[in-house]
Amino acid sequence: MTEFPKTPPRFSATFTPAINAEIRRAAASGIYDIRGGGTKRHLPHFDDLLFLGASISRYPLEGYREKCATDVWLGTRFAKKPIHLDIPITIAGMSFGALSGPAKEALGRGATAAGTSTTTGDGGMTEEERGHSKTLVYQYLPSRYGMNPDDLRRADAIEVVVGQGAKPGGGGMLLGQKISDRVANMRNLPKGIDQRSACRHPDWTGPDDLEIKIMEIREITDWEKPIYVKVGGARPYYDTALAVKAGADVVVLDGMQGGTAATQDVFIEHVGMPILACIPQAVKALQDLGMHRKVQLIVSGGIRTGADVAKALALGADAVAIGTAALIALGDNDPIWEEEYQKLGTTADAYDDWHEGRDPAGITTQDPELSKRFDPVLGGRRLKNYLKVMTLEAQTIARACGKNHLHNLEPEDLCSLTIEAAAMAGVPLAGTNWIPGRNGGF
């Protein structure tokens, strides 16, 4: 009998092993998957853009001789005391509770040494962070955990959080295992319970109310502090326009690559837009209102390198914010803890169960023993180094494009590698003058 070759096993592109594993996990547990971090799916991103560099028509600046400035003003619209940062890379809001006290201290140390700001989170302002942050942005969140007028007044800016990129439309979640006595006390809740942070503010609804809320905060702080409004990447044109209308000094726009301490995986992976698609819409809203550069735009979600910073600024942002990258700089997901990641059923660079509070690196935990592993002085130094490198990288690119300030980068310095990125970023496909949706395109 003749033997024919068998058809080799073939995996479905729809029912992949990872999908099937999730179906089995759901069937066994009856509960959705919760994790930290941002989306892990492949998305059109800054990697799909390239800078053109100088040519006969564009003159570069000398890398080691000619200055390329990096400073940024934030809050110049209404605040009596706008913020001036040395670099346009800020630290995004992350809560004490999600992070340990020493980790918050390290963020303050690193940001201050690099001449930039850090931001509180859903859990109030800690002394570690205030004490070590020259410039601290105080988040005004739906939960209002720890909210008080004294901290409002000792903040350098106030960020009204409407949404975040990892979960636009979702509230916070801090599971019981991370609710230590101190965290419980700051949030005025019993120890050990799952803390659900509301998804909507308790005392305002819609843009007209937001305008009054911002006015109240300005009155309480005597119009001194810049007021930011943070939104997730949902409807960036309209959200930006409405934030401007409501009186924001600064709009913070967080794409779906932005991280969270904990939420449902389905939320992280299926709600929101990538930051690349968000920036041009927000910039257009500001331009249409005649407010570009008058109301500053901070963008976040997947910023990793100086190239990402330069591309975000070239698309029209005034500054960027980093969260996940800052944690990695501190030591999160470091392979030196591989043995312990393995014990948790994961591996370095893939660990995302931050909500469980068992972070081997001692950063996303309230466990006193694990927290001791993390040195806030060393962590702060590492963050400073990373911020400096990103800044040098962005300057390198800007000089190559002939710019003496990072803010002089412009969309005309860019081309796209993919049709998707060309359409989203509004930047021509490389080698063409084609921007899908424009120039007689689709």
Next chain:
Amino acid sequence: MQTFDLSKEGLRALNSSLHALKGQTNMTAWEVINPKGAHAIAAGVDAPVDITVRGSTGYYCAGMNKLATIRIKGSAGPGVAENMMSGTVIIDGDASQYAGATGRGGLLVIKGNASSRCGISMKGIDIVVHGNIGHMSCFMAQSGNMVVLGDAGEALGDSLYEARLFVRGSVKSLGADCIEKEMRPEHIALLADLLKRGEADGKARPEEFKRYGSARKLYNFNIDNASAY
């Protein structure tokens, strides 16, 4: 008595004058006339002064109050005494939505009715309402005491934490995880004190109230409770 004509001098001048009062001061009595529904009247005060607003106020009157006693001789718009830290706010008329939202301390007295979401996310404040309260009041209320001499609307105390709710009249419905609880002697004593401080001791007796609190079944996520969300 410092009399401040809000329609002539403006909100910024009022609040900056009030914020300039730090600690002990002999300028303890203030009167605001012609409020005309302005927003954020006496927001962010941080001194033991007595402020009387003669008329009705807009949003966020007495927001984040510390130490001051603020009397509203009219009705209050949304978010009155939001996030109050300490002191006392007394409203002669009605209060709109979110009265006392996220309040962390002090006493809020509403002599009329309160609209929806009264005491939402309250974190230690005491609220005494002489009339009724609207729907979704005390949503996610964390701590403090709510006293209602009249009736409560739908979904009282939904997703309640450790706040104590006392209602004399009817409750249209209880929210998720909110249940009636036994009224013990310590609650009678607590209520008697709250009624007295809330200028309602002649209007109702503590024994006439029912107590509501958290069943604590939603404190940790359990898939069997998914239908409650």
